[in-house]
Amino acid sequence: MNPAAPAIETPVDDVLNQVPPLTNYNLFLTDGTLLAAVERSGAGWAREQVTELGRLLGTEEVQRWGFDANENTPVLHTHDRFGNRRDEVVFHPSWHNLMRTAIANRVHILPWVEKRKGAHVARAALMMLTSQNEGGHNCPISMTFSGVATLRSEPDLAQQWEPRIFSSEYDPRFAPAPEKKGVLLGMGMTEKQGGSDVRANTTRAERLGRSNEYLITGHKWFCSAPMCDAFLILAQAPKGLSCFLLPRWTPTGERNHFYIQRLKNKMGNRSNASAEVEFAQAWAQLVGEEGRGVSTIIEMVNHTRLDCAIGSAALMRQAVVQAMHHARHRRAFGKLLIDQPLMRNVLADLLIESEAATLLMVRLASAFDAREADPGERAFARITAAIAKYWLCKRACMQVGEALECLGGNGFVEESIMPRLYREAPLNSIWEGSGNVICLDILRALAKEPLALEVLMHELRQNRGADARLNKFVQALETQLSQTTRDPNSEAQARNLAESLALALQANLMVRHSSPAMAEAFLLSRLNGEHGYTFGTLPASVDLGSILSSNH
Numbered sequence: 325m326n327p328a329a330p331a332i333e334t335p336v337d338d339v340l341n342q343v344p345p346l347t348n349y350n351l352f353l354t355d356g357t358l359l360a361a362v363e364r365s366g367a368g369w370a371r372e373q374v375t376e377l378g379r380l381l382g383t384e385e386v387q388r389w390g391f392d393a394n395e396n397t398p399v400l401h402t403h404d405r406f407g408n409r410r411d412e413v414v415f416h417p418s419w420h421n422l423m424r425t426a427i428a429n430r431v432h433i434l435p436w437v438e439k440r441k442g443a444h445v446a447r448a449a450l451m452m453l454t455s456q457n458e459g460g461h462n463c464p465i466s467m468t469f470s471g472v473a474t475l476r477s478e479p480d481l482a483q484q485w486e487p488r489i490f491s492s493e494y495d496p497r498f499a500p501a502p503e504k505k506g507v508l509l510g511m512g513m514t515e516k517q518g519g520s521d522v523r524a525n526t527t528r529a530e531r532l533g534r535s536n537e538y539l540i541t542g543h544k545w546f547c548s549a550p551m552c553d554a555f556l557i558l559a560q561a562p563k564g565l566s567c568f569l570l571p572r573w574t575p576t577g578e579r580n581h582f583y584i585q586r587l588k589n590k591m592g593n594r595s596n597a598s599a600e601v602e603f604a605q606a607w608a609q610l611v612g613e614e615g616r617g618v619s620t621i622i623e624m625v626n627h628t629r630l631d632c633a634i635g636s637a638a639l640m641r642q643a644v645v646q647a648m649h650h651a652r653h654r655r656a657f658g659k660l661l662i663d664q665p666l667m668r669n670v671l672a673d674l675l676i677e678s679e680a681a682t683l684l685m686v687r688l689a690s691a692f693d694a695r696e697a698d699p700g701e702r703a704f705a706r707i708t709a710a711i712a713k714y715w716l717c718k719r720a721c722m723q724v725g726e727a728l729e730c731l732g733g734n735g736f737v738e739e740s741i742m743p744r745l746y747r748e749a750p751l752n753s754i755w756e757g758s759g760n761v762i763c764l765d766i767l768r769a770l771a772k773e774p775l776a777l778e779v780l781m782h783e784l785r786q787n788r789g790a791d792a793r794l795n796k797f798v799q800a801l802e803t804q805l806s807q808t809t810r811d812p813n814s815e816a817q818a819r820n821l822a823e824s825l826a827l828a829l830q831a832n833l834m835v836r837h838s839s840p841a842m843a844e845a846f847l848l849s850r851l852n853g854e855h856g857y858t859f860g861t862l863p864a865s866v867d868l869g870s871i872l873s874s875n876h
């Protein structure tokens with residue numbers, strides 16, 4: 325023993341300056357932006373349900389489900405021990421708990437069964453909460469919700485399947501649909517040779533006699549949640565690419581010829597299974613007209629785009645909630661991080677991005693609510709689904725990355741939720757139209773659907789006079805729009821246009837619904853160029869204190 329060594333006053337396993345876990349909080353009641361938006365959009369009738377789900381998802385037990393389901397990833401069993409095909413994926417019990425919770429809350433069906441004003445917004449609020457807790461299980465939830473929109477183009481099929489889709493009981497058994505208490509839908513469009521360019525699909529459909537029944541042969545390169553009960557898929561029929569409903573079991577109670585080849589080893593979304601599948605004369609039924617597969621499945625795609633916007637807003641919200649929590653408890657250089665001037669700039673900037681995302685996502689959901697009765701809102705929903713999907717998914721990747729850094733090294737370890745949020749973020753941008761494809765779709769919609777442009781501009785002009793910077797930005801956007809829509813070589817500028825449209829929509833919403841400090845900061849930084857290339861570069865005039873103290 326060295327007599328000169330100083331006495332150790334603090335045992336090495338004393339934990340100092342670490343942050344308490346963020347648990348037992350209500351995800352909904354602590355989100356002032358979402359709370360107000362739900363009320364404003366006529367979805368106040370769902371407040372009790374959303375509040376209860378917000379409480380449940382904030383409990384330690386339910387937070388644990390999200391971790392367990394991602395740490396214990398799904399396992400594919402192609403064959404049984406005797407060599408018979410099994411084609412089943414086995415999930416951890418926590419996955420089933422997450423699914424059961426979402427389905428009991430009718431996140432997979434709410435607007436289809438609840439014919440009340442604001443049903444889409446109510447569902448968006450519910451999904452905003454489930455997605456903060458765990459992203460992967462929202463994939464089958466979203467596909468089931470969206471699939472109904474396409475299934476309805478074939479009323480007989482819809483009538484047959486809807487009663488079981490509309491159940492709020494989760495039934496994970498691998499069994500023929502008529503034997504189950506509740507069923508789920510998936511989607512199969514992407515093939516090896518291309519996902520964006522689905523017209524290049526090689527999967528073939530042969531008609532059986534004169535019926536609407538077909539045999540499907542081919543493959544799908546990405547087919548998520550393969551334990552769903554039926555899939556809306558695309559295949560080449562004699563009259564061209566067509567949409568089909570392909571169930572896992574045939575009507576005679578046999579396993580359909582749907583073979584799961586392997587599961588993808590994904591960087592994120594690990595709780596969910598995404599499979600490569602093959603169909604060898606699998607039995608399916610035509611949905612919509614033969615040869616009009618893309619326009620039939622597009623309704624499903626538009627609804628999943630809404631969900632990508634919801635999912636991305638949720639990732640941003642959860643990321644900034646975690647960052648704020650950490651900064652409120654962690655000290656560095658003699659102060660709490662939340663009191664360090666530069667950290668205040670970063671956090672305020674992250675909060676602004678999250679609020680702008682929530683407002684745009686709710687506005688989009690409310691257009692889905694109004695679209696049946698109002699052709700203008702239908703056109704608005706169509707174009708804004710693409711704009712919001714593009715922008716929120718892109719911003720989530722950056723915003724979540726910056727929020728992660730607020731936690732320092734603790735944000736980089738798997739025991740925190742941050743790596744999971746970070747890995748989930750790019751996925752929303754890839755599926756249902758990757759970034760470029762979405763921007764080209766915006767151009768196409770503007771060119772082909774004059775009403776879309778009209779309603780967008782109507783929305784943006786509503787606030788003319790509210791702020792000179794907004795006014796100037798919208799005027800410049802009008803010039804950009806008329807140039808881009810008239811220029812046959814405008815494709816290369818599609819991202820520029822999509823970005824301006826999204827910012828104008830968000831600014832418009834911020835001016836109407838955010839606190840003056842938030843709205844001012846958004847206008848200065850996002851519209852007026854007073855911002856750098858990273859978060860945390862808000863100009864000195866921004867009232868950081870007011871932004872940081874609001875909404876939590």
Ligand SMILES: Cc1cc2nc3c(=O)[nH]c(=O)nc-3n(C[C@H](O)[C@H](O)[C@H](O)COP(=O)(O)OP(=O)(O)OC[C@H]3O[C@@H](n4cnc5c(N)ncnc54)[C@H](O)[C@@H]3O)c2cc1C
Nearest residue numbers: 511512513514518519520546547548598755756758760761
């Ligand atoms: C985890 C996960 C789960 C998935 N689950 C499903 C599922 O359940 N069902 C399903 O059908 N699919 C699923 N997908 C597939 C997904 O929808 C496709 O990956 C996506 O549509 C892109 O297709 P691709 O991968 O073939 O890329 P490509 O089509 O090859 O595109 C590659 C890149 O090129 C860009 N690009 C394409 N065309 C153009 C153009 N004309 N101009 C400029 N740029 C262009 C795209 O934006 C993209 O960035 C899943 C994907 C992932 C990652």
